Structure formats: structure tokens, C-alpha cells
Amino acid sequence: MKKRIVLFLLGLICISSYLQAQNRVDIDGRLQPILTEFFEQCKKYDIDYHSKLFQLKNIDIVNHLPLEENNTVLGMVSRDEVGDIDNIFINWAALLDNEILKVVAFHEFAHHFLDYKHTCNDCKEIMAETNVSYFDIARDWDNQVKILFTTSPIYLAKRNETSVATALSF
Numbered sequence: 001m002k003k004r005i006v007l008f009l010l011g012l013i014c015i016s017s018y019l020q021a022q023n024r025v026d027i028d029g030r031l032q033p034i035l036t037e038f039f040e041q042c043k044k045y046d047i048d049y050h051s052k053l054f055q056l057k058n059i060d061i062v063n064h065l066p067l068e069e070n071n072t073v074l075g076m077v078s079r080d081e082v083g084d085i086d087n088i089f090i091n092w093a094a095l096l097d098n099e100i101l102k103v104v105a106f107h108e109f110a111h112h113f114l115d116y117k118h119t120c121n122d123c124k125e126i127m128a129e130t131n132v133s134y135f136d137i138a139r140d141w142d143n144q145v146k147i148l149f150t151t152s153p154i155y156l157a158k159r160n161e162t163s164v165a166t167a168l169s170f
């Protein structure tokens with residue numbers, strides 16, 4: 001009987017912490033479809049995104065990022081005291097064009113979910129620090145997404161692990 005109560009309580013604790021974790025991430029509805037698309041790609045390349053998702057507090061469209069002639073930030077991640085990403089912010093100005101929005105959102109998502117740093121200062125890649133043309137990337141979208149995922153630090157690390165495991169099993 002006592003055991004059953006303990007199990008029941010344990011169950012309750014698990015459910016409530018699960019619900020709390022669920023509630024913790026606040027996702028702007030305008031970014032949700034792009035995030036869903038990004039997660040579809042994660043599934044395709046067998047990259048787990050659940051734990052990283054629940055490390056976040058917000059995935060949000062904001063109006064506090066700079067938008068000046070030589071100082072424009074269309075997206076950024078913020079970090080907590082220990083250096084982990086806790087928020088993904090997208091500048092409202094990126095909403096003006098769907099293709100720009102998608103490139104910017106995938107760029108910021110990849111920083112967090114794929115462990116990316118910038119691949120170059122200024123090139124035609126999603127992870128370039130600055131992009132000369134979002135439209136070049138948008139035109140080459142499927143290929144760009146494939147490059148983004150298959151050359152990502154998290155994918156390469158996983159592939160190395162698998163090959164080590166295969167080597168050990170022989």
C-alpha cells in the first residue's frame with residue numbers, strides 16, 4: 001500500500017515537472033511554422049531537439065534589436081550566466097519578408113539546436129555572420145538546408161560517435 005502511494009506521488013511529481021517544462025518555452029506563433037519545419041529537418045537527420053528546446057525561455061519576435069544603417073541585428077541568441085543559450089530573438093523587421101524571416105530564423109535556430117558558430121564572415125551560407133543576399137540563399141534553399149544540417153557540429157559529432165561505436169563492435 002505504502003509503495004503504491006509513493007509510486008503515485010512520484011508519478012504526480014513527474015507529470016507536474018513535465019507540464020512545467022512544457023510551459024516554460026514561450027514561442028511566438030509567427031515563428032512556430034518555421035520552427036516546425038526546422039524540427040522536421042532535425043528528425044530527418046536524426047538530431048534530438050527536445051532537451052534543447054526546453055532549455056529555452058523564449059523564441060520571440062522583438063523590437064529591441066538594433067535597426068540602423070550600419071548596425072542591424074535581425075536575430076540573436078541570448079545566454080544565461082553559465083553561457084548557455086536561453087532565448088532566441090528575431091527582429092520584427094525580419095517579418096517584412098518571409099524569405100528573410102526564414103533564413104534569419106534557421107540561422108538562429110542552428111546556433112542553438114545544431115551547436116553552430118558562424119561558418120564565415122560574409123558568404124552565401126545560412127550560417128554566415130552577415131548575409132549579402134538573403135535571396136541567393138532562399139533561391140538555393142533545399143541545398144542550403146542540406147549543407148546546414150550535414151556540416152553542423154552536432155551532426156558531425158554524432159556521426160563520429162557512430163563510427164567509433166561501429167569500430168568497437170568489430
Ligand SMILES: [Zn+2]
Pocket residue numbers: 107111118128129
Ligand atoms: Zn549568428
